Amino acid sequence: MQWSNATFTTIVAAGALIAGCSSGPPRQTTADLARAQTLVAQAQSTGAQQYAAADLQTARDKVQQANQLADHDARRADRLANEAAVDAQLASARAQNAKAQHALDDVNRSLQSLREETERSTNGAVAPPAGEPNTLPPPSPR
Amino acid sequence: MRPEGSTIFTPVLLMAAGVAAAALLAACASRPAHNDQLEQARIEVRSLEQDPDAQAAAAQQLRDARADLQRVNDAFKKHRSTDEVTYLAYLADREAETGKALADEYRAHEQLAKANEDRNRILLEARTQEARRAREQAQTAGEQAQNAQEEAQRQAQQAAAAREEAERAQSELQKEQQELSDLKTRQTQRGLELTLASDVLFNTGSAELKPGAALQINRLADFMRGNPKTRVIIEGYTDSTGSAAFNEQLSEQRAQAVASALATQGIAMDRVQTVGRGQGYPVASNATPAGRQQNRRVDIILSDISGRFAQGANQGPVVR
Numbered sequence: 179m180q181w182s183n184a185t186f187t188t189i190v191a192a193g194a195l196i197a198g199c200s201s202g203p204p205r206q207t208t209a210d211l212a213r214a215q216t217l218v219a220q221a222q223s224t225g226a227q228q229y230a231a232a233d234l235q236t237a238r239d240k241v242q243q244a245n246q247l248a249d250h251d252a253r254r255a256d257r258l259a260n261e262a263a264v265d266a267q268l269a270s271a272r273a274q275n276a277k278a279q280h281a282l283d284d285v286n287r288s289l290q291s292l293r294e295e296t297e298r299s300t301n302g303a304v305a306p307p308a309g310e311p312n313t314l315p316p317p318s319p320r
Numbered sequence: 321m322r323p324e325g326s327t328i329f330t331p332v333l334l335m336a337a338g339v340a341a342a343a344l345l346a347a348c349a350s351r352p353a354h355n356d357q358l359e360q361a362r363i364e365v366r367s368l369e370q371d372p373d374a375q376a377a378a379a380q381q382l383r384d385a386r387a388d389l390q391r392v393n394d395a396f397k398k399h400r401s402t403d404e405v406t407y408l409a410y411l412a413d414r415e416a417e418t419g420k421a422l423a424d425e426y427r428a429h430e431q432l433a434k435a436n437e438d439r440n441r442i443l444l445e446a447r448t449q450e451a452r453r454a455r456e457q458a459q460t461a462g463e464q465a466q467n468a469q470e471e472a473q474r475q476a477q478q479a480a481a482a483r484e485e486a487e488r489a490q491s492e493l494q495k496e497q498q499e500l501s502d503l504k505t506r507q508t509q510r511g512l513e514l515t516l517a518s519d520v521l522f523n524t525g526s527a528e529l530k531p532g533a534a535l536q537i538n539r540l541a542d543f544m545r546g547n548p549k550t551r552v553i554i555e556g557y558t559d560s561t562g563s564a565a566f567n568e569q570l571s572e573q574r575a576q577a578v579a580s581a582l583a584t585q586g587i588a589m590d591r592v593q594t595v596g597r598g599q600g601y602p603v604a605s606n607a608t609p610a611g612r613q614q615n616r617r618v619d620i621i622l623s624d625i626s627g628r629f630a631q632g633a634n635q636g637p638v639v640r
Binding site: 299 | 407410411414415417418419421422424425428429431432435436438439442443445446449
């Protein structure tokens with residue numbers, strides 16, 4: 179009995195399908211990669227590009243490497259994905275911290291000028307109230 | 321000789337063998353090579369643990385970092401591959417650093433809240449102070465306004481007093497003018513002159529003042545008392561009844577009668593001159609009784625109030 183061409187093609191295609199289904203990275207690696215990508219996107223949206231560019235770039239590079247390695251070195255890919263995840267989280271935290279520090283600097287600056295202004299108008303030419311202490315505690319540095 | 325040589329050689333060999341064995345033993349007993357990543361992870365996790373705000377700001381990161389550090393320590397003890405140790409240490413290190421960034425952010429927000437509180441307090445104080453200053457200024461302005469009002473009142477009172485004084489002066493002047501007009505004076509070449517209403521002064525041939533003369537003489541006396549430098553010349557006149565010599569004497573007596581009346585009113589006689597002008601200066605016809613009555617008269621010539629007479633005061637009147 180001779181295999182017809184059609185039959186042969188079908189078998190090859192089926193085999194390829196089966197192979198396709200059974201190959202690819204293990205489920206754990208895929209999940210870790212997805213998580214890392216989500217965390218990178220989150221870091222971007224918190225302003226990491228501006229405030230923690232190096233950490234964000236490290237995370238991106240590792241996600242890319244993990245993607246490339248996923249099919250033939252699942253364990254390395256998994257580790258890279260997890261490293262990318264902690265890198266992205268660090269980028270987010272650093273970006274948020276930097277923004278908070280900026281806001282604090284702004285408020286402290288305006289507070290300082292407000293204090294100076296108040297002091298000027300208090301000690302100004304207009305009838306200074308005698309002996310009135312203008313003592314506000316300085317912001318504790320902690 | 322040989323045995324001697326071999327005896328020397330033997331200890332050297334033994335020593336070499338011992339050193340080699342010791343080296344081998346040491347290699348077997350030694351822990352895996354020192355791992356920098358692990359050292360850093362330990363430092364970072366400890367640092368996070370010592371952060372006072374770690375529990376409040378980064379509890380999850382603290383937990384994860386500790387768990388991963390535990391895992392890496394276990395892996396290290398079990399001589400797992402350097403790759404695995406480094407990988408786990410990296411995770412612990414990054415988690416700890418994330419926790420520290422979160423703790424820093426937490427503090428920044430706390431300070432931010434405090435700074436905003438300070439800012440609000442300063443603004444409130446400034447506004448309070450501003451309000452107080454405005455109140456003080458308003459008060460000062462009020463006091464100034466009151467002072468100004470009092471000053472204005474004082475000035476108004478002064479003005480009123482001055483006006484009263486002026487009115488008083490004016491009324492005195494009017495009174496003097498009234499007195500003069502009451503005396504029925506007239507301005508002539510000889511000065512201010514008045515005629516005592518002759519018809520009521522004397523009877524024909526008499527030098528005795530009739531009672532009706534008193535009113536006019538009193539007014540003259542009042543005026544002279546009010547203007548103490550004023551002097552007068554009293555001129556007597558008669559009608560043409562009787563002889564001229566007699567009338568000359570009679571006219572002198574009539575002038576004297578008026579002067580005496582002034583003297584009884586307290587007017588000093590050095591302010592009074594008398595002169596009899598006789599019948600030669602009639603002011604009306606002697607042909608009728610009414611004319612004769614007008615001619616029987618006494619004229620008074622007043623000096624100015626400083627006592628000076630006009631030129632011609634001592635001459636007789638111009639005959640009309």
